Amino acid sequence: MTMHKKKLVAGNWKMNGTLAANEALVKALVGGLDSPACDVAVCVPAPYLSQVQSLAKDSAIALGAQDVSAHASGAFTGEQSAGMLQEFGVRYAIVGHSERRQYHGESDEAVSAKAAMALRHGITPIVCVGETLQQREAGQTDEVVKRQLAAVIHDNGHCISEIVVAYEPVWAIGTGKTATPEQAQAVHHLLRAQLHHAAGDHAAGIRILYGGSMNAANAAQLLAQPDIDGGLIGGASLKAPDFLQIIAAANQAMSAPRA
Known part of the structure:
Protein backbone atom coordinates (compact mmCIF):
# COMPACT_ATOMS: atom_id res chain seq x y z
CA MET A 1 0.00 0.00 0.00
CA THR A 2 1.48 3.38 -0.97
CA MET A 3 0.86 6.46 1.08
CA HIS A 4 -0.23 9.41 -0.99
CA LYS A 5 1.21 12.86 -0.34
CA LYS A 6 -0.45 14.53 2.64
CA LYS A 7 -3.82 15.87 1.66
CA LEU A 8 -4.82 19.35 2.85
CA VAL A 9 -8.31 20.31 4.00
CA ALA A 10 -8.54 24.09 4.35
CA GLY A 11 -11.67 25.86 5.54
CA ASN A 12 -12.50 29.28 4.09
CA TRP A 13 -14.84 31.02 6.52
CA LYS A 14 -15.31 33.93 4.10
CA MET A 15 -16.93 36.92 5.85
CA ASN A 16 -18.54 34.88 8.61
CA GLY A 17 -17.99 34.47 12.32
CA THR A 18 -18.46 36.04 15.73
CA LEU A 19 -16.26 35.69 18.80
CA ALA A 20 -18.75 33.28 20.36
CA ALA A 21 -19.41 31.23 17.21
CA ASN A 22 -15.69 30.97 16.42
CA GLU A 23 -14.93 29.71 19.89
CA ALA A 24 -17.61 27.02 19.70
CA LEU A 25 -16.51 25.96 16.21
CA VAL A 26 -12.75 25.79 16.87
CA LYS A 27 -13.23 24.01 20.20
CA ALA A 28 -15.45 21.43 18.49
CA LEU A 29 -12.85 20.94 15.74
CA VAL A 30 -9.95 20.62 18.15
CA GLY A 31 -11.98 18.19 20.27
CA GLY A 32 -12.95 16.07 17.26
CA LEU A 33 -9.62 15.99 15.48
CA ASP A 34 -7.19 13.78 17.37
CA SER A 35 -4.12 13.41 15.12
CA PRO A 36 -5.35 13.65 11.54
CA ALA A 37 -3.19 12.08 8.83
CA CYS A 38 -3.98 15.01 6.55
CA ASP A 39 -3.11 18.67 7.06
CA VAL A 40 -5.91 20.92 8.32
CA ALA A 41 -6.20 24.72 8.17
CA VAL A 42 -8.84 27.38 8.75
CA CYS A 43 -8.66 30.67 6.83
CA VAL A 44 -10.42 33.22 9.00
CA PRO A 45 -11.34 36.92 8.70
CA ALA A 46 -8.43 39.17 9.73
CA PRO A 47 -10.03 40.49 12.98
CA TYR A 48 -10.25 36.91 14.27
CA LEU A 49 -6.67 35.79 13.55
CA SER A 50 -5.55 36.45 17.12
CA GLN A 51 -8.54 34.68 18.65
CA VAL A 52 -8.22 31.60 16.44
CA GLN A 53 -4.42 31.50 16.88
CA SER A 54 -5.03 31.22 20.60
CA LEU A 55 -7.91 28.69 20.32
CA ALA A 56 -6.01 26.42 17.92
CA LYS A 57 -2.71 26.60 19.81
CA ASP A 58 -0.95 23.22 20.11
CA SER A 59 -3.62 21.58 17.93
CA ALA A 60 -3.42 20.08 14.45
CA ILE A 61 -5.18 23.14 13.00
CA ALA A 62 -2.99 25.57 11.06
CA LEU A 63 -4.05 29.20 10.74
CA GLY A 64 -4.78 30.76 7.37
CA ALA A 65 -5.65 34.25 6.10
CA GLN A 66 -8.14 34.97 3.32
CA ASP A 67 -5.97 37.50 1.52
CA VAL A 68 -2.57 39.20 1.75
CA SER A 69 -1.27 42.50 0.40
CA ALA A 70 1.17 42.58 -2.50
CA HIS A 71 2.97 45.38 -0.60
CA ALA A 72 5.35 45.06 2.33
CA SER A 73 4.03 48.11 4.22
CA GLY A 74 2.95 51.71 3.70
CA ALA A 75 -0.03 53.78 2.61
CA PHE A 76 -2.37 50.93 1.75
CA THR A 77 -5.37 51.48 4.00
CA GLY A 78 -7.33 48.33 4.77
CA GLU A 79 -4.60 45.92 3.66
CA GLN A 80 -2.71 43.34 5.73
CA SER A 81 0.93 42.63 4.90
CA ALA A 82 2.51 39.19 4.90
CA GLY A 83 4.78 40.35 7.72
CA MET A 84 1.77 41.18 9.89
CA LEU A 85 0.15 37.82 9.14
CA GLN A 86 3.41 36.06 9.96
CA GLU A 87 3.38 37.64 13.43
CA PHE A 88 0.09 35.84 14.14
CA GLY A 89 1.49 32.46 13.12
CA VAL A 90 -0.37 32.42 9.80
CA ARG A 91 0.76 29.42 7.72
CA TYR A 92 -1.48 29.76 4.65
CA ALA A 93 -2.98 32.67 2.72
CA ILE A 94 -5.67 32.37 0.06
CA VAL A 95 -4.77 34.46 -2.99
CA GLY A 96 -6.91 35.15 -6.03
CA HIS A 97 -10.14 33.70 -4.69
CA SER A 98 -12.81 34.13 -7.37
CA GLU A 99 -14.69 36.53 -5.10
CA ARG A 100 -11.58 38.76 -4.91
CA ARG A 101 -11.13 38.55 -8.68
CA GLN A 102 -14.81 39.27 -9.31
CA TYR A 103 -15.65 41.94 -6.70
CA HIS A 104 -12.24 43.54 -6.21
CA GLY A 105 -10.97 43.40 -9.77
CA GLU A 106 -7.87 41.38 -8.93
CA SER A 107 -5.83 40.63 -12.04
CA ASP A 108 -3.67 37.56 -12.64
CA GLU A 109 -0.64 39.82 -12.09
CA ALA A 110 -1.95 41.08 -8.73
CA VAL A 111 -2.59 37.51 -7.60
CA SER A 112 0.91 36.54 -8.61
CA ALA A 113 2.44 39.47 -6.66
CA LYS A 114 0.46 38.45 -3.56
CA ALA A 115 1.68 34.85 -3.89
CA ALA A 116 5.27 36.11 -4.13
CA MET A 117 4.89 38.25 -1.01
CA ALA A 118 3.43 35.34 0.98
CA LEU A 119 6.27 33.04 -0.10
CA ARG A 120 8.85 35.64 0.90
CA HIS A 121 7.48 35.51 4.46
CA GLY A 122 7.28 31.73 4.71
CA ILE A 123 3.50 31.68 4.20
CA THR A 124 2.10 29.11 1.75
CA PRO A 125 -0.17 30.81 -0.79
CA ILE A 126 -3.30 28.87 -1.77
CA VAL A 127 -3.56 30.12 -5.35
CA CYS A 128 -7.13 29.92 -6.66
CA VAL A 129 -7.93 29.38 -10.32
CA GLY A 130 -11.25 28.64 -11.97
CA GLU A 131 -13.66 29.43 -14.75
CA THR A 132 -17.14 30.98 -14.77
CA LEU A 133 -20.17 29.15 -16.14
CA GLN A 134 -20.03 31.32 -19.27
CA GLN A 135 -16.39 30.38 -19.84
CA ARG A 136 -17.07 26.66 -19.27
CA GLU A 137 -20.01 26.70 -21.70
CA ALA A 138 -17.81 28.47 -24.26
CA GLY A 139 -15.24 25.66 -23.92
CA GLN A 140 -12.64 28.00 -22.39
CA THR A 141 -12.02 26.16 -19.10
CA ASP A 142 -8.51 24.92 -19.98
CA GLU A 143 -7.43 28.25 -21.43
CA VAL A 144 -8.67 30.26 -18.41
CA VAL A 145 -7.17 28.11 -15.65
CA LYS A 146 -3.86 27.75 -17.52
CA ARG A 147 -3.65 31.53 -17.99
CA GLN A 148 -4.37 32.18 -14.30
CA LEU A 149 -1.75 29.67 -13.14
CA ALA A 150 0.81 30.74 -15.78
CA ALA A 151 1.00 34.25 -14.27
CA VAL A 152 1.91 32.80 -10.87
CA ILE A 153 4.44 30.38 -12.37
CA HIS A 154 6.00 33.21 -14.38
CA ASP A 155 6.76 35.30 -11.28
CA ASN A 156 7.42 32.50 -8.80
CA GLY A 157 9.00 29.79 -10.92
CA HIS A 158 11.99 29.35 -8.60
CA CYS A 159 9.76 28.40 -5.65
CA ILE A 160 6.64 27.18 -7.42
CA SER A 161 6.89 23.83 -5.63
CA GLU A 162 6.05 25.65 -2.37
CA THR A 175 -24.44 27.41 -5.77
CA GLY A 176 -24.80 23.85 -4.52
CA LYS A 177 -23.59 22.68 -7.95
CA THR A 178 -20.43 20.62 -7.85
CA ALA A 179 -18.18 19.54 -10.68
CA THR A 180 -18.45 15.79 -11.08
CA PRO A 181 -15.37 13.94 -9.81
CA GLU A 182 -14.48 13.32 -13.47
CA GLN A 183 -14.84 17.02 -14.43
CA ALA A 184 -12.76 18.08 -11.44
CA GLN A 185 -10.09 15.43 -12.06
CA ALA A 186 -9.73 16.48 -15.72
CA VAL A 187 -8.88 20.07 -14.71
CA HIS A 188 -6.63 18.95 -11.85
CA HIS A 189 -4.76 16.70 -14.30
CA LEU A 190 -4.32 19.62 -16.69
CA LEU A 191 -2.97 21.84 -13.87
CA ARG A 192 -0.61 19.06 -12.74
CA ALA A 193 0.79 18.81 -16.30
CA GLN A 194 1.30 22.59 -16.38
CA LEU A 195 3.09 22.49 -13.02
CA HIS A 196 5.20 19.56 -14.22
CA HIS A 197 6.30 21.61 -17.18
CA ALA A 198 7.41 24.37 -14.78
CA ALA A 199 8.74 22.36 -11.84
CA GLY A 200 9.67 18.97 -13.28
CA ASP A 201 9.45 16.12 -10.79
CA HIS A 202 8.70 18.54 -7.94
CA ALA A 203 5.23 19.01 -9.45
CA ALA A 204 4.13 15.66 -8.04
CA GLY A 205 4.46 17.11 -4.54
CA ILE A 206 2.43 20.27 -5.22
CA ARG A 207 -1.03 19.94 -3.72
CA ILE A 208 -4.00 20.82 -5.91
CA LEU A 209 -7.20 21.29 -3.91
CA TYR A 210 -10.77 21.21 -5.20
CA GLY A 211 -12.82 24.21 -4.10
CA GLY A 212 -16.33 24.16 -5.50
CA SER A 213 -19.01 23.14 -3.00
CA MET A 214 -17.11 20.20 -1.54
CA ASN A 215 -19.16 18.92 1.38
CA ALA A 216 -19.54 15.96 3.70
CA ALA A 217 -21.65 14.07 1.12
CA ASN A 218 -19.36 14.36 -1.92
CA ALA A 219 -15.88 14.71 -0.35
CA ALA A 220 -14.92 11.02 -0.41
CA GLN A 221 -15.66 10.66 -4.12
CA LEU A 222 -13.78 13.84 -5.04
CA LEU A 223 -10.80 13.04 -2.80
CA ALA A 224 -10.45 9.57 -4.35
CA GLN A 225 -9.42 11.14 -7.68
CA PRO A 226 -5.69 10.76 -8.42
CA ASP A 227 -4.93 14.49 -8.81
CA ILE A 228 -7.22 15.91 -6.11
CA ASP A 229 -5.04 16.51 -3.05
CA GLY A 230 -7.59 18.04 -0.70
CA GLY A 231 -10.30 20.66 -0.53
CA LEU A 232 -10.80 24.37 -0.01
CA ILE A 233 -14.07 24.23 1.89
CA GLY A 234 -16.55 27.11 2.13
CA GLY A 235 -19.93 26.69 3.86
CA ALA A 236 -19.20 23.22 5.21
CA SER A 237 -16.17 24.56 7.13
CA LEU A 238 -18.51 26.56 9.38
CA LYS A 239 -20.19 23.38 10.67
CA ALA A 240 -17.87 21.30 12.84
CA PRO A 241 -19.49 17.88 12.09
CA ASP A 242 -19.36 18.49 8.32
CA PHE A 243 -15.79 19.78 8.35
CA LEU A 244 -14.67 16.84 10.52
CA GLN A 245 -16.37 14.43 8.13
CA ILE A 246 -14.46 15.93 5.17
CA ILE A 247 -11.21 15.61 7.15
CA ALA A 248 -12.07 11.97 7.87
CA ALA A 249 -12.66 11.41 4.13
CA ALA A 250 -9.23 12.92 3.39
CA ASN A 251 -7.58 10.68 5.99
CA GLN A 252 -9.36 7.69 4.46
CA ALA A 253 -8.31 8.65 0.92
CA MET A 254 -4.68 8.86 2.05
CA SER A 255 -4.68 5.34 3.44
CA ALA A 256 -6.48 3.81 0.46
CA PRO A 257 -4.24 1.83 -1.90
CA ARG A 258 -3.61 3.51 -5.25
CA ALA A 259 -5.69 2.09 -8.07
Whole structure:
Protein backbone atom coordinates (compact mmCIF):
# COMPACT_ATOMS: atom_id res chain seq x y z
CA MET A 1 0.00 0.00 0.00
CA THR A 2 1.48 3.38 -0.97
CA MET A 3 0.86 6.46 1.08
CA HIS A 4 -0.23 9.41 -0.99
CA LYS A 5 1.21 12.86 -0.34
CA LYS A 6 -0.45 14.53 2.64
CA LYS A 7 -3.82 15.87 1.66
CA LEU A 8 -4.82 19.35 2.85
CA VAL A 9 -8.31 20.31 4.00
CA ALA A 10 -8.54 24.09 4.35
CA GLY A 11 -11.67 25.86 5.54
CA ASN A 12 -12.50 29.28 4.09
CA TRP A 13 -14.84 31.02 6.52
CA LYS A 14 -15.31 33.93 4.10
CA MET A 15 -16.93 36.92 5.85
CA ASN A 16 -18.54 34.88 8.61
CA GLY A 17 -17.99 34.47 12.32
CA THR A 18 -18.46 36.04 15.73
CA LEU A 19 -16.26 35.69 18.80
CA ALA A 20 -18.75 33.28 20.36
CA ALA A 21 -19.41 31.23 17.21
CA ASN A 22 -15.69 30.97 16.42
CA GLU A 23 -14.93 29.71 19.89
CA ALA A 24 -17.61 27.02 19.70
CA LEU A 25 -16.51 25.96 16.21
CA VAL A 26 -12.75 25.79 16.87
CA LYS A 27 -13.23 24.01 20.20
CA ALA A 28 -15.45 21.43 18.49
CA LEU A 29 -12.85 20.94 15.74
CA VAL A 30 -9.95 20.62 18.15
CA GLY A 31 -11.98 18.19 20.27
CA GLY A 32 -12.95 16.07 17.26
CA LEU A 33 -9.62 15.99 15.48
CA ASP A 34 -7.19 13.78 17.37
CA SER A 35 -4.12 13.41 15.12
CA PRO A 36 -5.35 13.65 11.54
CA ALA A 37 -3.19 12.08 8.83
CA CYS A 38 -3.98 15.01 6.55
CA ASP A 39 -3.11 18.67 7.06
CA VAL A 40 -5.91 20.92 8.32
CA ALA A 41 -6.20 24.72 8.17
CA VAL A 42 -8.84 27.38 8.75
CA CYS A 43 -8.66 30.67 6.83
CA VAL A 44 -10.42 33.22 9.00
CA PRO A 45 -11.34 36.92 8.70
CA ALA A 46 -8.43 39.17 9.73
CA PRO A 47 -10.03 40.49 12.98
CA TYR A 48 -10.25 36.91 14.27
CA LEU A 49 -6.67 35.79 13.55
CA SER A 50 -5.55 36.45 17.12
CA GLN A 51 -8.54 34.68 18.65
CA VAL A 52 -8.22 31.60 16.44
CA GLN A 53 -4.42 31.50 16.88
CA SER A 54 -5.03 31.22 20.60
CA LEU A 55 -7.91 28.69 20.32
CA ALA A 56 -6.01 26.42 17.92
CA LYS A 57 -2.71 26.60 19.81
CA ASP A 58 -0.95 23.22 20.11
CA SER A 59 -3.62 21.58 17.93
CA ALA A 60 -3.42 20.08 14.45
CA ILE A 61 -5.18 23.14 13.00
CA ALA A 62 -2.99 25.57 11.06
CA LEU A 63 -4.05 29.20 10.74
CA GLY A 64 -4.78 30.76 7.37
CA ALA A 65 -5.65 34.25 6.10
CA GLN A 66 -8.14 34.97 3.32
CA ASP A 67 -5.97 37.50 1.52
CA VAL A 68 -2.57 39.20 1.75
CA SER A 69 -1.27 42.50 0.40
CA ALA A 70 1.17 42.58 -2.50
CA HIS A 71 2.97 45.38 -0.60
CA ALA A 72 5.35 45.06 2.33
CA SER A 73 4.03 48.11 4.22
CA GLY A 74 2.95 51.71 3.70
CA ALA A 75 -0.03 53.78 2.61
CA PHE A 76 -2.37 50.93 1.75
CA THR A 77 -5.37 51.48 4.00
CA GLY A 78 -7.33 48.33 4.77
CA GLU A 79 -4.60 45.92 3.66
CA GLN A 80 -2.71 43.34 5.73
CA SER A 81 0.93 42.63 4.90
CA ALA A 82 2.51 39.19 4.90
CA GLY A 83 4.78 40.35 7.72
CA MET A 84 1.77 41.18 9.89
CA LEU A 85 0.15 37.82 9.14
CA GLN A 86 3.41 36.06 9.96
CA GLU A 87 3.38 37.64 13.43
CA PHE A 88 0.09 35.84 14.14
CA GLY A 89 1.49 32.46 13.12
CA VAL A 90 -0.37 32.42 9.80
CA ARG A 91 0.76 29.42 7.72
CA TYR A 92 -1.48 29.76 4.65
CA ALA A 93 -2.98 32.67 2.72
CA ILE A 94 -5.67 32.37 0.06
CA VAL A 95 -4.77 34.46 -2.99
CA GLY A 96 -6.91 35.15 -6.03
CA HIS A 97 -10.14 33.70 -4.69
CA SER A 98 -12.81 34.13 -7.37
CA GLU A 99 -14.69 36.53 -5.10
CA ARG A 100 -11.58 38.76 -4.91
CA ARG A 101 -11.13 38.55 -8.68
CA GLN A 102 -14.81 39.27 -9.31
CA TYR A 103 -15.65 41.94 -6.70
CA HIS A 104 -12.24 43.54 -6.21
CA GLY A 105 -10.97 43.40 -9.77
CA GLU A 106 -7.87 41.38 -8.93
CA SER A 107 -5.83 40.63 -12.04
CA ASP A 108 -3.67 37.56 -12.64
CA GLU A 109 -0.64 39.82 -12.09
CA ALA A 110 -1.95 41.08 -8.73
CA VAL A 111 -2.59 37.51 -7.60
CA SER A 112 0.91 36.54 -8.61
CA ALA A 113 2.44 39.47 -6.66
CA LYS A 114 0.46 38.45 -3.56
CA ALA A 115 1.68 34.85 -3.89
CA ALA A 116 5.27 36.11 -4.13
CA MET A 117 4.89 38.25 -1.01
CA ALA A 118 3.43 35.34 0.98
CA LEU A 119 6.27 33.04 -0.10
CA ARG A 120 8.85 35.64 0.90
CA HIS A 121 7.48 35.51 4.46
CA GLY A 122 7.28 31.73 4.71
CA ILE A 123 3.50 31.68 4.20
CA THR A 124 2.10 29.11 1.75
CA PRO A 125 -0.17 30.81 -0.79
CA ILE A 126 -3.30 28.87 -1.77
CA VAL A 127 -3.56 30.12 -5.35
CA CYS A 128 -7.13 29.92 -6.66
CA VAL A 129 -7.93 29.38 -10.32
CA GLY A 130 -11.25 28.64 -11.97
CA GLU A 131 -13.66 29.43 -14.75
CA THR A 132 -17.14 30.98 -14.77
CA LEU A 133 -20.17 29.15 -16.14
CA GLN A 134 -20.03 31.32 -19.27
CA GLN A 135 -16.39 30.38 -19.84
CA ARG A 136 -17.07 26.66 -19.27
CA GLU A 137 -20.01 26.70 -21.70
CA ALA A 138 -17.81 28.47 -24.26
CA GLY A 139 -15.24 25.66 -23.92
CA GLN A 140 -12.64 28.00 -22.39
CA THR A 141 -12.02 26.16 -19.10
CA ASP A 142 -8.51 24.92 -19.98
CA GLU A 143 -7.43 28.25 -21.43
CA VAL A 144 -8.67 30.26 -18.41
CA VAL A 145 -7.17 28.11 -15.65
CA LYS A 146 -3.86 27.75 -17.52
CA ARG A 147 -3.65 31.53 -17.99
CA GLN A 148 -4.37 32.18 -14.30
CA LEU A 149 -1.75 29.67 -13.14
CA ALA A 150 0.81 30.74 -15.78
CA ALA A 151 1.00 34.25 -14.27
CA VAL A 152 1.91 32.80 -10.87
CA ILE A 153 4.44 30.38 -12.37
CA HIS A 154 6.00 33.21 -14.38
CA ASP A 155 6.76 35.30 -11.28
CA ASN A 156 7.42 32.50 -8.80
CA GLY A 157 9.00 29.79 -10.92
CA HIS A 158 11.99 29.35 -8.60
CA CYS A 159 9.76 28.40 -5.65
CA ILE A 160 6.64 27.18 -7.42
CA SER A 161 6.89 23.83 -5.63
CA GLU A 162 6.05 25.65 -2.37
CA ILE A 163 2.59 26.83 -3.44
CA VAL A 164 -0.79 25.12 -3.09
CA VAL A 165 -3.21 25.44 -6.01
CA ALA A 166 -6.99 25.40 -5.56
CA TYR A 167 -9.23 24.74 -8.54
CA GLU A 168 -12.56 26.40 -7.86
CA PRO A 169 -15.04 26.36 -10.73
CA VAL A 170 -16.80 29.68 -10.12
CA TRP A 171 -20.11 28.18 -11.23
CA ALA A 172 -19.88 25.67 -8.36
CA ILE A 173 -19.14 28.05 -5.49
CA GLY A 174 -22.01 28.54 -3.08
CA THR A 175 -24.44 27.41 -5.77
CA GLY A 176 -24.80 23.85 -4.52
CA LYS A 177 -23.59 22.68 -7.95
CA THR A 178 -20.43 20.62 -7.85
CA ALA A 179 -18.18 19.54 -10.68
CA THR A 180 -18.45 15.79 -11.08
CA PRO A 181 -15.37 13.94 -9.81
CA GLU A 182 -14.48 13.32 -13.47
CA GLN A 183 -14.84 17.02 -14.43
CA ALA A 184 -12.76 18.08 -11.44
CA GLN A 185 -10.09 15.43 -12.06
CA ALA A 186 -9.73 16.48 -15.72
CA VAL A 187 -8.88 20.07 -14.71
CA HIS A 188 -6.63 18.95 -11.85
CA HIS A 189 -4.76 16.70 -14.30
CA LEU A 190 -4.32 19.62 -16.69
CA LEU A 191 -2.97 21.84 -13.87
CA ARG A 192 -0.61 19.06 -12.74
CA ALA A 193 0.79 18.81 -16.30
CA GLN A 194 1.30 22.59 -16.38
CA LEU A 195 3.09 22.49 -13.02
CA HIS A 196 5.20 19.56 -14.22
CA HIS A 197 6.30 21.61 -17.18
CA ALA A 198 7.41 24.37 -14.78
CA ALA A 199 8.74 22.36 -11.84
CA GLY A 200 9.67 18.97 -13.28
CA ASP A 201 9.45 16.12 -10.79
CA HIS A 202 8.70 18.54 -7.94
CA ALA A 203 5.23 19.01 -9.45
CA ALA A 204 4.13 15.66 -8.04
CA GLY A 205 4.46 17.11 -4.54
CA ILE A 206 2.43 20.27 -5.22
CA ARG A 207 -1.03 19.94 -3.72
CA ILE A 208 -4.00 20.82 -5.91
CA LEU A 209 -7.20 21.29 -3.91
CA TYR A 210 -10.77 21.21 -5.20
CA GLY A 211 -12.82 24.21 -4.10
CA GLY A 212 -16.33 24.16 -5.50
CA SER A 213 -19.01 23.14 -3.00
CA MET A 214 -17.11 20.20 -1.54
CA ASN A 215 -19.16 18.92 1.38
CA ALA A 216 -19.54 15.96 3.70
CA ALA A 217 -21.65 14.07 1.12
CA ASN A 218 -19.36 14.36 -1.92
CA ALA A 219 -15.88 14.71 -0.35
CA ALA A 220 -14.92 11.02 -0.41
CA GLN A 221 -15.66 10.66 -4.12
CA LEU A 222 -13.78 13.84 -5.04
CA LEU A 223 -10.80 13.04 -2.80
CA ALA A 224 -10.45 9.57 -4.35
CA GLN A 225 -9.42 11.14 -7.68
CA PRO A 226 -5.69 10.76 -8.42
CA ASP A 227 -4.93 14.49 -8.81
CA ILE A 228 -7.22 15.91 -6.11
CA ASP A 229 -5.04 16.51 -3.05
CA GLY A 230 -7.59 18.04 -0.70
CA GLY A 231 -10.30 20.66 -0.53
CA LEU A 232 -10.80 24.37 -0.01
CA ILE A 233 -14.07 24.23 1.89
CA GLY A 234 -16.55 27.11 2.13
CA GLY A 235 -19.93 26.69 3.86
CA ALA A 236 -19.20 23.22 5.21
CA SER A 237 -16.17 24.56 7.13
CA LEU A 238 -18.51 26.56 9.38
CA LYS A 239 -20.19 23.38 10.67
CA ALA A 240 -17.87 21.30 12.84
CA PRO A 241 -19.49 17.88 12.09
CA ASP A 242 -19.36 18.49 8.32
CA PHE A 243 -15.79 19.78 8.35
CA LEU A 244 -14.67 16.84 10.52
CA GLN A 245 -16.37 14.43 8.13
CA ILE A 246 -14.46 15.93 5.17
CA ILE A 247 -11.21 15.61 7.15
CA ALA A 248 -12.07 11.97 7.87
CA ALA A 249 -12.66 11.41 4.13
CA ALA A 250 -9.23 12.92 3.39
CA ASN A 251 -7.58 10.68 5.99
CA GLN A 252 -9.36 7.69 4.46
CA ALA A 253 -8.31 8.65 0.92
CA MET A 254 -4.68 8.86 2.05
CA SER A 255 -4.68 5.34 3.44
CA ALA A 256 -6.48 3.81 0.46
CA PRO A 257 -4.24 1.83 -1.90
CA ARG A 258 -3.61 3.51 -5.25
CA ALA A 259 -5.69 2.09 -8.07
